Amino acid sequence: MSHKKRNITAMLSKVEEYYLDQSGRELIYKPTEKIPVIQVPNFPELGKMTALRFIEWMQENPGGVISLPTGKTPEHFIKWVAHFLKNWDKENVVNELKKVGLDPGNKPDITSFRFVQIDEFYPIDTNQHNSFYYYIQKFYFSNWGLDRNKALFMNINEIPTPNNLTLDEIFPDQIVDLSLRTRWASTTLERLQKQTIEIVDQFCTDYEKKIREMGGIGFFLGGIGPDGHIGFNVMGSDHYSTTRLIPTNYETQAAAATDLGGIEIARKRLVITIGLDTITHNPDATAIIIAAGEAKANIVRDSIQNERTNKYPATVLQRLKNARFYLTNGAAFRLIERRYFDVAKEEPISQVSVERAVINLVVEKKKSLLELTKEDYNSDKLAKLVLNKTGKTPKQIGQEIYNSIIDRLAKGMAPVSNQVILHTGPHHDDIPLGYLPYINHLVRDPSNKHHFVTMTSGFTAVTNSYMLGLLEDLKIFLHNSEFRERFKERYFDPEFKEGKDKDIHLYLDGLAAHSRTVRKEAVSRRLLRNMIEIYEEDNINYLEDRVDELINYFKTQYPGKKDIPHVQKLKGMMREFEEEIVWAFFGFNTSSVTHMRLGFYQGDIFTENPEMNRDVLPILELLKQINPTIVTVALDPEGSGPDTHYKVLQATSEALKLYEQQTGRSDIKVWGYRNVWYRFHPAEANVYIPVSLNSMAIMENTFLNSYGSQRDASFPSWEYDGPFSRLAQRIQVEQYETIKKCLGKDFFIKHEHPRVRAAYGMVYLKELTLSEFYSHSMELRKLTENY
Known part of the structure; x- marks a missing residue:
């Protein structure tokens, strides 16, 4: 072993040494990397390594101070820690511990540790299921058995207020104006708000003081946001910042929109967060940032390869000798020396x-x-x-x-003819955002047959305020005599299949005539039809009561709360209506559209893995029904964008394997596409479709006029503040610009083909054989051993 290697190994814990050896890489590649990195192949393994390192630290630091993250990133970490602690004496756990050099005879006393909450939204009722306080109570305290009496919480409900008023009374519009820190309050309400802000500021100072009195944080684990934020220390945060009440930036608001029930809610929320100096106050602290998936690769690169800078908050960890980035191979992909290492081995x-x-x-x-x-x-x-x-x-x-x-x-x-194309999308709108300009051309050849399937219900993408608006419209129509007459015709009967197509055509009539009233009636018809199906109730008087019930529900539920099952179904069915409208633009009726509603998608923060009977076999049955020659799939890597994409990829891959085994069909082509969540490098794709301004206009028009629930972009990408159709167009333009640079600026202008001359955007696809597709997806199996 070289002297250099011995020095590096001396910095490592036993767990880190084991995983570094497994990776075959160095701990740090100088001069570009400023913080050590350990890589693992996938997201579940990332959680397992982090859990073992945490247990190792607890063994060495009984009674220490720990600060742990919320959100989706720590999912496997949380499950593995629980698994190890609850099954400590079982043979498989003993073997796991021994394998990485840990002592199975030294079980940490989880109740001895002092927990520090990293951050919280403000204002928020901490009893809400989307508060971080609720999250840590559920996943860390109830699940692991940490001692609540030894914890520092940001329990907003327990922070005093003037005159013991509720936060809703003090901030009736949920907006906290921090300018009141430095200006006179001009009304009684503003005086109450100013006092409240001062109380919260004092809470933050006291919180910081308590952390420092404990000696600072001993073990810090955090994820990293799209702008590089750690906790809520967003891009540009002072490296000497402490616990404080602050606004966030757009990227952070977009990332929080799902938790809070929409960007319109997230824009109003401030946050309380520990500071970057809080995290690094203890010079002996073990501070770990975990990141999974290629979607994080750019911000990971910038956070590891830059000198200390406010622009990238994680660079503050260069202060700590025990700071680490634990990464999946995808998240480490753009670290230049590691990329060089991988290519050099090829x-x-x-x-x-x-x-x-x-x-x-x-x-x-x-x-x-x-x-x-x-x-x-x-x-x-x-x-x-x-x-x-x-x-x-x-x-x-x-x-x-x-x-x-x-x-x-x-x-x-090239012309595509005599094909049966099964277009699959994890969510509603994934297909149009991925390759609608190509569909514009494919549908022009009548020899092609098309079927469109959305794999999940998509109810989480529908806000309460949107549904409230639809129900209020329906309530008005229910008092319209002509609308009510349709009950006599049994128009709304779920068995009247033609009625669904009639709803859609009425909506398109309204679009053609620029009539908002006609469009509203079409949506109301479908909403009522869906309610009759869900509630199994066709009495108009009882249905009016149901409408009032739902109006009250959507007025009183806090945004972001997980809905009850029949409301989830209703929201999902309205998304399905939107998807049917899209394909009706191109002449397809509802018989050409399938809504799969795979069961692994349940609206929980940690999504279940696909299962054979529940999720794979329904796809297999559809394959048998359609008998496609081409299947399109969202080809997103693990950990990139919504994990639904990757899990649908798993289920589809397994269904295709079974279909191939049962039919002998191995000639099916797979067209892999990507959209606003993740995109191909030109080197990865093998089909380039030029996109004209006309095709861009079609995509914009189709998206904004079909996806009513998405028009206001309540759950936007962190990359763009607006509807997904605009972001998709921007991506297509960027892809075109890259190809134009490669070929030279005159290539498109002077090309003999008008489609090439008309191009101002580009869609990338990756065409695969079935065997190539299988190699791009994991087998449908448990991603980890049983927790």
Whole structure:
């Protein structure tokens, strides 16, 4: 073992040493990396490693101070810690502990540890299920058995208020104006608000003082937000910040929108958070940031490879000798030295690695593929490696990639005929956002047959305020004599299948005539039809009572609360109506649209894994019914965007395997697509579809006029403050710009084909054989051993 390796190993705990050895990588690659990193293959393994390291730390630090995260990221960490603690003496756990060098005879006393809550929304009732206080009570205290009497909580309900008023009385619109810290209060209400802010500020100071009196945090575990935030220390936070009440930025609000019931709620919320100096106050603290999936790769890179800077909050961890990033391979993908290490091991170097490095060089140098010189290649470590490993000249490499891009463009414009295409989407709107411009062309050939399926209900994407508006409209229509007459015709009977198509055509009539009233009537018809199906009730008087009941429900439930089952179903069915409207734009009726409602999607913070009978077999039955020649799939890696995408990918993969086994059909093509949650690098895709301004306009019009629940973008991407259709267009434009840089600016302007000349955007697809698709997805099995 080299002296360098011995020094690094000396910094490691036994658990870290084990996992570092398993990874085959260094702990830190200098000079680019400023914080040590340990990699694991996948999200569940990330949770397991973190749990074992936490147990190791607890063994060494009984009674220590711990601060642990909320949200989806710690899911597997929480489950593994519970598994180890509750099954400590069982043989499989003893073996797991011994394997990583831990002493099975030294079980930590979980009740001895002092817990510090990292952050909380403000104002919020901490009894709400979407408060972080509720989360830690459920997953850390009730689940693990931590001692509540030894904890520091941000229980908003227990912070005093002037005259013991409720926060709803003090902040009736839920807006906390922090300018009251520095200006005169002009009304009685403002004086109460100013006093409340002062009380909260004092709470924060006292909270910080208590942490420091304990010696600071001993074990800190955090996730990392899309802007790099840790806790709620957003991009730009002072590295010497302490516990405080602050506003957040847009990226953080968008990330919190799902928890809070919409961006319109998240915009109003302030937060209380410990500071970056709070996290690093104890110089001996073990501070770990965990991140999973390629969607986090850019912010992970910027947080690890930059010197200390306010722009990237995690760079503050450079202060601590025991700071670490624990990452999946996907999250570590853009760390330059690690990427170099991986490519250097490839024998021979893969074409994807060649193209990725060279296309990135094109973007960096602002030169076309054929203009890059040897000096350009040698100025970039990865591109230089490409030269050395291929043994080719820059001109040869550039020409090969140039020709390959031309081939992919040609494939994207080639006619597709006599195909049966099963279009699958994890959520409603995934298909249109992924490749609607391609569908514009595919549907023009009548020899193609199309079927569209959405795999999950999508009820979490529908706000209470949206449903309230629909119900209030319905209440008005129920007093309309012509509307009521339809009861006599049994128009709303769930068995009257044509009625669903009539609802849709009425809606499109309203669009064509620019009549909001007609559109509202169409939506009300479908809403009533759905209520009759759910409640099994067709008496108009009783249904009016149901409408009033639901109006009261949506007025009184706090945003973000998990809905009761029949409300989940009603919300999901309204999303299904929206999806049917989309495909009616292209002439398809409801018989061409399937709503799968897979059971693993239940609206919980931790989504279940797909199961064979519940989730796979329904997809298999649909495959048998449609007998497709092409199946489209959202090809998102694990941990990127909503985990629903990846779990649908698993279930679809397993269903296709069974279908192939039972029918002998191995000739099916899979078209993998991505959209606003994650996107292809040009090197990963093998079909490029040029997108015209006309196609962009169709996508915009279709999206905004079909997805009524999404028009106001209540659950937007952190990348763009607006509807997903605009973000999809922006991504398509960026993809086009990359290809234009590769081919040279005149390629599109002077091309002989009008579709190419008309292009201002680009859609990427990855066409796969079934065997290639299976290799891109995990087997349907338990991702981890039983917890």
